[in-house]
Amino acid sequence: MKRIAILGSTGSIGTQTLEVIKQNPERFELYAITGNNNVDLLVKQAREFLPEVVCVANESLYQQVKDALNDLPIKVFSGKESIAEMVQMQPIDIVVTAMVGYAGLLPTIRAIEAGKTIALANKETLVVAGELICDLAQKYNAPILPVDSEHSAIFQCLAGECNSKIEKILLTASGGPFRTFSFDALKSVTAKQALKHPNWEMGAKITIDSASMMNKGFEVIEAKWLFGLNAEQIEVLVHPQSIVHSMVQFADGAIKAQLGAPDMKLPIQYALTYPERIEADFPRVDFTKTTQLTFEKPDLQKFRNLQFAFDAMKKGGNLPCILNAANEVVVKAFLEERISFLQMSELIEFAMRKVEFIAQPTYEDYVETDKKTRIFVSELF
Numbered sequence: 583m584k585r586i587a588i589l590g591s592t593g594s595i596g597t598q599t600l601e602v603i604k605q606n607p608e609r610f611e612l613y614a615i616t617g618n619n620n621v622d623l624l625v626k627q628a629r630e631f632l633p634e635v636v637c638v639a640n641e642s643l644y645q646q647v648k649d650a651l652n653d654l655p656i657k658v659f660s661g662k663e664s665i666a667e668m669v670q671m672q673p674i675d676i677v678v679t680a681m682v683g684y685a686g687l688l689p690t691i692r693a694i695e696a697g698k699t700i701a702l703a704n705k706e707t708l709v710v711a712g713e714l715i716c717d718l719a720q721k722y723n724a725p726i727l728p729v730d731s732e733h734s735a736i737f738q739c740l741a742g743e744c745n746s747k748i749e750k751i752l753l754t755a756s757g758g759p760f761r762t763f764s765f766d767a768l769k770s771v772t773a774k775q776a777l778k779h780p781n782w783e784m785g786a787k788i789t790i791d792s793a794s795m796m797n798k799g800f801e802v803i804e805a806k807w808l809f810g811l812n813a814e815q816i817e818v819l820v821h822p823q824s825i826v827h828s829m830v831q832f833a834d835g836a837i838k839a840q841l842g843a844p845d846m847k848l849p850i851q852y853a854l855t856y857p858e859r860i861e862a863d864f865p866r867v868d869f870t871k872t873t874q875l876t877f878e879k880p881d882l883q884k885f886r887n888l889q890f891a892f893d894a895m896k897k898g899g900n901l902p903c904i905l906n907a908a909n910e911v912v913v914k915a916f917l918e919e920r921i922s923f924l925q926m927s928e929l930i931e932f933a934m935r936k937v938e939f940i941a942q943p944t945y946e947d948y949v950e951t952d953k954k955t956r957i958f959v960s961e962l963f
């Protein structure tokens with residue numbers, strides 16, 4: 583029996599993780615859940631799964647959650663510090679990091695320090711502080727298992743290949759809703775249009791990141807750290823059908839790919855059951871109905887964020903942290919219709935040039951960089 587903590591249980595990955603747990607009650611026990619603002623769903627999940635602990639990040643909502651669970655023997659906490667403490671609780675085996683953005687960094691660090699297995703869905707953690715996280719994971723012997731579908735695909739391709747030399751990985755991208763739009767047409771696209779992803783049902787932030795290809799940029803950086811690769815070994819391929827979830831090309835030229843219907847529950851389940859692969863009734867691919875699988879180069883002139891991510895990864899230091907903080911601010915502003923789609927890239931580029939570069943950042947430097955960048959970008963519009 584594996585005991586699971588889900589950080590961000592009310593989000594898209596969180597709710598799908600609960601479905602996987604529900605399907606396998608003999609394997610998994612839900613020990614703790616956390617949410618940010620969605621009290622109704624958090625309470626509903628707590629009443630259904632009866633975890634030991636529920637934590638609401640937004641402290642002003644503590645009493646509301648506490649009152650709603652008063653009749654049950656569930657411990658209720660609130661605040662970011664409580665989440666960072668909670669992940670270290672002794673009975674927890676796996677921490678699923680499914681919250682959005684920079685907020686994932688501190689609890690992930692604490693969970694690693696406690697030697698927990700990390701099922702990593704919060705890619706921003708590795709984007710912001712990949713080197714620090716990987717050093718800590720090694721020091722505390724904490725496995726980091728990918729939940730992101732592309733990285734799970736690569737991880738699955740690498741099973742049994744621990745001595746095989748990787749030539750490169752081919753990270754697939756759907757291309758998002760604006761793949762076929764001209765640069766001119768991108769000037770006037772709205773948040774509503776951007777929120778309609780062709781293949782994947784996801785939260786608002788990652789859906790905008792997918793439309794701008796920032797998500798793929800983050801995944802490039804995530805892959806670097808998860809699999810110990812350099813920039814030349816990571817190639818992004820646009821594959822609009824989202825059936826090939828990614829591929830690995832080995833030193834002899836052989837290519838392994840992992841395929842499947844676009845459904846996050848498979849990579850979630852694989853991370854939770856690893857190294858086992860267990861039965862599931864997830865949707866199957868029918869190749870007689872899948873008329874074609876196509877691949878094309880990403881357009882870096884049109885989707886500049888992807889280029890910024892490669893630049894940030896190559897230069898390293900706190901530059902990926904600046905990239906992430908700037909992106910979080912501009913995505914929020916775009917969703918609030920305060921800036922245009924293309925302005926997002928302009929502001930990110932400006933922040934990357936202007937916020938002070940630190941070559942060897944400490945944890946405190948990351949915290950400071952994140953704060954400074956958010957202020958800097960917020961003052962530009």
Ligand code: MG
Pocket residue numbers: 730731732801
């Ligand atoms: Mg992905």
